[in-house]
Amino acid sequence: MSRPSWTPEWKALEDLAQQQGALHLKDLCLDRQRFDLFSWRSGALFLDLSKQRLTQETLPALFKLARAQKLEQAIQALLSGAPINTSEQRPALHTALRLPADAELWVEGENVNLAIQASLEKMAQLVERLHQGQWRGVTGHPITDVVNLGVGGSDLGPLMVTHALAEWRPEDIAPLHLHFASTMDGSQLAERLQLLNPETTLFIISSKSFSTIDTLTNAATAKHWLVQHLGQEALVLKQHFIGVSAKAEKMSAWGIDPQHQLTFWDWVGGRYSLWSCIGLPIALQIGMAGFRALLAGAHQMDQHLAQAPLESNLPVLLALAGIWNINFLGMSAQAILPYDGRLKYLPAYLSQLEMESNGKSTTQEGELVDYATCPILWGELGPNAQHAFYQLLHQGTEAVQCDFIAPIRRYEQIRDPQARHYFQGQHRLALANCLAQSRLLMLGDAAVPDQHTQRDAHLFYRGNQPSSTLLLDELTPSSLGQLLALYEHKVFVQASIWGINPFDQWGVELGKKIALSTEQALLGQTQMAFDPSTEGLLALCLSSDPLQGTH
């Protein structure tokens, strides 16, 4: 495939950007048709791009670029299980994980859905035992607390969804509290262990590779804590650990009972794995029925991706708006701004999804790109960010594209009418702020005509910051599944247009290797020469290491 930047379609977009670069959003939105022209619905999601700096010429030109880059064929290759992760010679089949139970997907002579359904079944049995209070620790007490030990995709997805859907916890299950510990320095685990009872605590060691040092170090500390309090190492391993990984042999070598191992496949990328048994904490939180509803929502979006024409295909539209901003309007930052506290961990999850997937600078053909790829993506709950970094969005020097995300309806399940009244009032306030902020970012101080009488420069809002608004009818397992699959596919569409592989992450490997040799130096076990800066810092750490001599 030719580089996108060498195609006539790219050149046409550059010309368009030259002609339209000076257009301000406040002028574009004089067109009363704009909302109808630039908004679309799929299932429970409504996407509004009318606050993007798009015109009626821009989108068709972007569709031409997408077609020139063979986007439709790329989507087909993704969904059919073609080996599109070329640097690791395998498919990226997270979409297979959410197929309906009776669907078939044949990849290299095997219907992969059989193994997927069997894995879900084993997961359901473990969930059932814990929900019924039948899983007991070594002293015979039922498990009440489950700690997920994992990092990256083995932490961020389950953490985010578990938090987002906490209200969907079935009422008729045994009390079960979920906790997450990811950081290698042990701070989260140390804090948790102080509050937990070893007799009633179960750990999930969640690691696709089962070789991630962060997770294995936390797991070793957890095992030591249990054995210290309960003795009986063999029983502790059996009764207090579940393993989730693509490497069954490594779980067995660590000591996890095969009955308590859940396995998945190399063709599920870590950051795309919440749909697999890595999603065990989600199923523990919302039950298997809720977990299956999440999968079904994602499948609905997969079908939309496969079937909708590019012109009304939500992931394609979201991706193309991003391509326009990044490659033709020169924006290198993107903010994720949910206006719902339940989506607190969505920005961190999307940071991994987008930046680990598309933070690349070589094409699939091994050439250096001569265009920008993934922007720096960060975010925070919108209402909190208003009191933190929105100042930069409104008056800083950076152009930032923003994604505003909110449910339309909330708190309908609260039975007490008075409490419902107060909470729905709070949600209305959040929605009002969401719409007001995107409007102000678009229009600048033209949003408030009186402001024009102010001449002081420090009061000036320039506006023209583009944003997308994503409204969910309400936040449910299904709508969240649709939203997450939307972003997964947006990432894939952008990667396809940029000609990069979104499914590998070689850029994180070297850091892991050199951390090992650096740890050797901190243990005083290497004569290896470092650079002067690192040597200076190592010397400082070594001179005050309380563990020196005890290793």
Ligand SMILES: O=P(O)(O)OC[C@H]1O[C@](O)(CO)[C@@H](O)[C@@H]1O
């Ligand atoms: O599940 P694992 O194998 O422990 O990996 C955790 C994370 O580490 C990474 O490989 C990056 O180091 C991520 O891609 C992955 O989600």
